[in-house]
Amino acid sequence: MISLRGIERVYPLKGGPFYALRNINLEIEAGDFVSIMGPSGSGKSTLLHVLGLHDSAWGGEYWFDDAPVHKLNQKQRFALQKQNIGFVFQSYHLLDDLTVYENLEVPLSYRDTPRKDRDAIVADALDRFNMVGKKDLYPSQLSGGQQQLVGIARALIAKPRIILADEPTGNLHSDQGREIMELFQKLNQQEGVTIVQVTHSNENAGYGTRTIRVADGMMVS
Numbered sequence: 001m002i003s004l005r006g007i008e009r010v011y012p013l014k015g016g017p018f019y020a021l022r023n024i025n026l027e028i029e030a031g032d033f034v035s036i037m038g039p040s041g042s043g044k045s046t047l048l049h050v051l052g053l054h055d056s057a058w059g060g061e062y063w064f065d066d067a068p069v070h071k072l073n074q075k076q077r078f079a080l081q082k083q084n085i086g087f088v089f090q091s092y093h094l095l096d097d098l099t100v101y102e103n104l105e106v107p108l109s110y111r112d113t114p115r116k117d118r119d120a121i122v123a124d125a126l127d128r129f130n131m132v133g134k135k136d137l138y139p140s141q142l143s144g145g146q147q148q149l150v151g152i153a154r155a156l157i158a159k160p161r162i163i164l165a166d167e168p169t170g171n172l173h174s175d176q177g178r179e180i181m182e183l184f185q186k187l188n189q190q191e192g193v194t195i196v197q198v199t200h201s202n203e204n205a206g207y208g209t210r211t212i213r214v215a216d217g218m219m220v221s
C-alpha cells in the first residue's frame with residue numbers, strides 16, 4: 001500500500017542541517033497494524049506527518065499504491081490524503097465551536113458527500129460510538145475519553161483505508177486507552193483498515209501486528 005524509499009527530512013538550522021529522518025525504507029501492506037516506537041525526539045511524529053502527507057518538505061521516494069507521491073503536486077497529494085487517510089491525534093483536534101454532530105460532518109463535506117446522505121452517515125457513527133445523546137454538545141462539554149472517541153469517529157466516518165494515530169491514548173485513563181486499542185484492533189481485523197500508530201507503550205504496541213523502532217531519525221528495526 002505504502003512504500004517509502006530513502007526518505008529524508010532535513011531542517012536547516014543555524015548550526016547546520018538537522019536530519020529528523022534519514023534513509024527511511026518502509027513497506028506498509030494493506031491490513032497491517034504497525035506501531036512506531038522510539039525515544040522522545042527520534043522522529044516518530046515526523047515520520048507520521050510524512051506518511052499522512054501533512055508535510056511535503058521531505059526527500060526520497062514515497063509510493064502510495066502505484067502513485068509516486070514524490071512527483072505529485074500539493075493538490076494531488078491533498079486529494080490522495082482526503083480519499084485514503086484518517087488521522088487520530090493525542091490532543092483530539094476537534095473544532096471547539098462545532099458540536100459533536102458538526103465535527104463528524106466535516107470530513108464528509110470535504111468529500112462532497114450529498115447533504116441527505118451525510119445525516120444518515122453521521123447518525124450511524126453516533127450510534128456506533130454510543131454518542132447519540134451527546135450530538136449537540138460541544139467538545140468542552142465532553143470528557144477526554146469521549147472527545148477521543150469523537151476524534152476516532154471523525155477519522156473513520158469517511159471510511160479511510162488507513163488510519164494514522166499519534167499517541168491516540170496519550171491523554172486517557174488506562175481503561176479508556178484499552179477501549180480505544182480494542183476498537184483499533186477490531187477495525188483492523190474485521191474491517192481490514194490499515195493502522196499506523198506512534199506509541200510509547202509496549203501494551204499498545206501489543207495490539208498491533210508489527211513494531212518498527214526509530215532512533216535519531218533512522219529505522220533501527
Ligand SMILES: Nc1ncnc2c1ncn2[C@@H]1O[C@H](COP(=O)(O)OP(=O)(O)OP(=O)(O)O)[C@@H](O)[C@H]1O
Nearest residue numbers: 011013018020038039040041042043044045046047
Ligand atoms: N520545525 C522544526 N525545526 C527544527 N527541528 C525540528 C522541527 N520539528 C521537529 N524537529 C526535530 O526533529 C526531531 C524529531 O521530532 P519528532 O517530533 O518527530 O520526535 P518524536 O519521536 O515524535 O518525539 P516525541 O516522542 O517526544 O513526540 C526532534 O529532534 C525535533 O527537535
